[in-house]
Amino acid sequence: MKIGCPKEIKSQEFRTGLIPAAVKAYVEHGHQVSVEQGAGLGSGITDEQYEQAGARIVATAREVWEGSQMIVKVKEPLASEHDLMQPGQLVYTYFHFAANEKLTLACLEKKISAIAYETVQEEDGSLPLLKPMSEVAGRMAPLMGAFYLGKPFGGRGLLPTGVPGVAPANVLILGGGTVGSNAAKVAAGFGARVTLLDINLDTLEHIGNIMPANVSPIHADAYTLEKGLKEADIVIGAVLVTGARAPKIVKREHLGLMKPGSVIVDVAIDQGGCVETSRATTHSDPVYLVDGVVHYCVANMPGAYSRSSTFALSNRTGKYGLLLADMGVENGCLSQPALLRGLNIHNGWITFKPVCESFDLEGSYKPAREALGSR
Numbered sequence: 001m002k003i004g005c006p007k008e009i010k011s012q013e014f015r016t017g018l019i020p021a022a023v024k025a026y027v028e029h030g031h032q033v034s035v036e037q038g039a040g041l042g043s044g045i046t047d048e049q050y051e052q053a054g055a056r057i058v059a060t061a062r063e064v065w066e067g068s069q070m071i072v073k074v075k076e077p078l079a080s081e082h083d084l085m086q087p088g089q090l091v092y093t094y095f096h097f098a099a100n101e102k103l104t105l106a107c108l109e110k111k112i113s114a115i116a117y118e119t120v121q122e123e124d125g126s127l128p129l130l131k132p133m134s135e136v137a138g139r140m141a142p143l144m145g146a147f148y149l150g151k152p153f154g155g156r157g158l159l160p161t162g163v164p165g166v167a168p169a170n171v172l173i174l175g176g177g178t179v180g181s182n183a184a185k186v187a188a189g190f191g192a193r194v195t196l197l198d199i200n201l202d203t204l205e206h207i208g209n210i211m212p213a214n215v216s217p218i219h220a221d222a223y224t225l226e227k228g229l230k231e232a233d234i235v236i237g238a239v240l241v242t243g244a245r246a247p248k249i250v251k252r253e254h255l256g257l258m259k260p261g262s263v264i265v266d267v268a269i270d271q272g273g274c275v276e277t278s279r280a281t282t283h284s285d286p287v288y289l290v291d292g293v294v295h296y297c298v299a300n301m302p303g304a305y306s307r308s309s310t311f312a313l314s315n316r317t318g319k320y321g322l323l324l325a326d327m328g329v330e331n332g333c334l335s336q337p338a339l340l341r342g343l344n345i346h347n348g349w350i351t352f353k354p355v356c357e358s359f360d361l362e363g364s365y366k367p368a369r370e371a372l373g374s375r
């Protein structure tokens with residue numbers, strides 16, 4: 001199959017869809033790979049490294065899109081890329097269709113086969129292509145909290161590691177899934193006293209078994225939340241109710257319990273945030289103050305660490321991508337249920353129900369198995 005990796009064009013997006021090791025794997029499986037000139041530079045990957053792995057470097061995005069049967073990307077195709085999509089092309093990337101009617105209609109019209117990273121789901125309910133970004137954001141969260149505890153940013157001026165004779169910070173983590181457990185690992189590593197609240201007792205048991213003694217997994221309820229907020233220097237929001245907006249666990253009035261200059265890092269902001277006073281911010285303007293509490297609410301945290309994120313993502317997408325390239329979208333999806341769940345649009349049909357429901361497009365729905373037989 002002819003596989004193409006165009007350069008990402010979304011503002012401040014430095015990740016890229018393929019790393020050289022992935023290119024090499026596709027080539028070894030007999031596929032041809034084209035990479036747009038400079039596509040990897042934001043992640044520290046040169047054109048020469050792609051060439052050494054067996055890719056052909058092409059000058060423009062148009063050449064990549066027009067010359068490929070399968071496109072591997074990171075972000076959803078933007079408006080200027082809709083025209084570049086080729087009829088019947090397989091596009092393998094994050095799509096988030098339910099938030100983007102224009103993109104949905106463009107993919108329907110072009111009869112794109114859209115495999116959305118965010119809905120590729122294994123039998124046990126896990127989302128293997130979302131996980132690496134939660135791992136990155138989770139590990140970043142205490143580091144961002146630590147940085148913005150600095151006095152110049154409105155923070156308390158407390159060094160969270162502690163120094164000889166001075167206590168370290170208290171870090172409160174809300175939610176102990178991928179983000180929360182990764183955040184706990186890093187915060188514990190720099191010496192903070194970590195409290196992690198979750199409603200799932202099995203999760204708490206697991207955290208208790210694997211984390212060091214400076215992490216206390218505690219059942220989340222109104223009492224433990226209030227106590228945790230009073231003591232915290234850094235609060236990390238990491239709750240998720242799958243498929244729903246994040247519950248607003250920390251209310252505006254809770255801020256009055258918190259220490260002036262404490263920092264909230266609301267990682268769950270991409271689902272609306274789990275703090276009532278959170279609103280999405282950007283890497284270029286990441287924080288603001290409410291009632292003396294610093295809020296960091298960047299919705300695409302992993303973009304800041306593009307090199308780590310690119311490698312973490314490509315390491316995970318490679319396995320499913322190879323299967324799609326080797327077997328084609330029909331056989332690939334039919335042989336791998338995780339990919340079948342990842343198929344959102346195929347041959348002019350929406351195959352992922354929540355997308356139809358978002359836009360009143362029920363008439364365009366066809367179950368994935370039926371749509372796959374419809375070409």
Ligand SMILES: NC(=O)c1ccc[n+]([C@@H]2O[C@H](COP(=O)([O-])OP(=O)(O)OC[C@H]3O[C@@H](n4cnc5c(N)ncnc54)[C@H](O)[C@@H]3O)[C@@H](O)[C@H]2O)c1
Nearest residue numbers: 134137175176177178179198199239240268271299300301
């Ligand atoms: N801002 C970013 O750049 C970025 C990057 C990656 C992930 N995220 C977001 O971070 C959030 C967490 O992702 P994840 O992968 O860790 O999810 P996850 O499903 O692995 O974990 C969520 C945890 O929240 C817990 N939870 C649910 N309701 C709760 C409540 N009321 N109180 C306490 N705990 C509760 C669940 O039991 C679960 O353990 C998601 O919204 C995700 O989209 C944001």
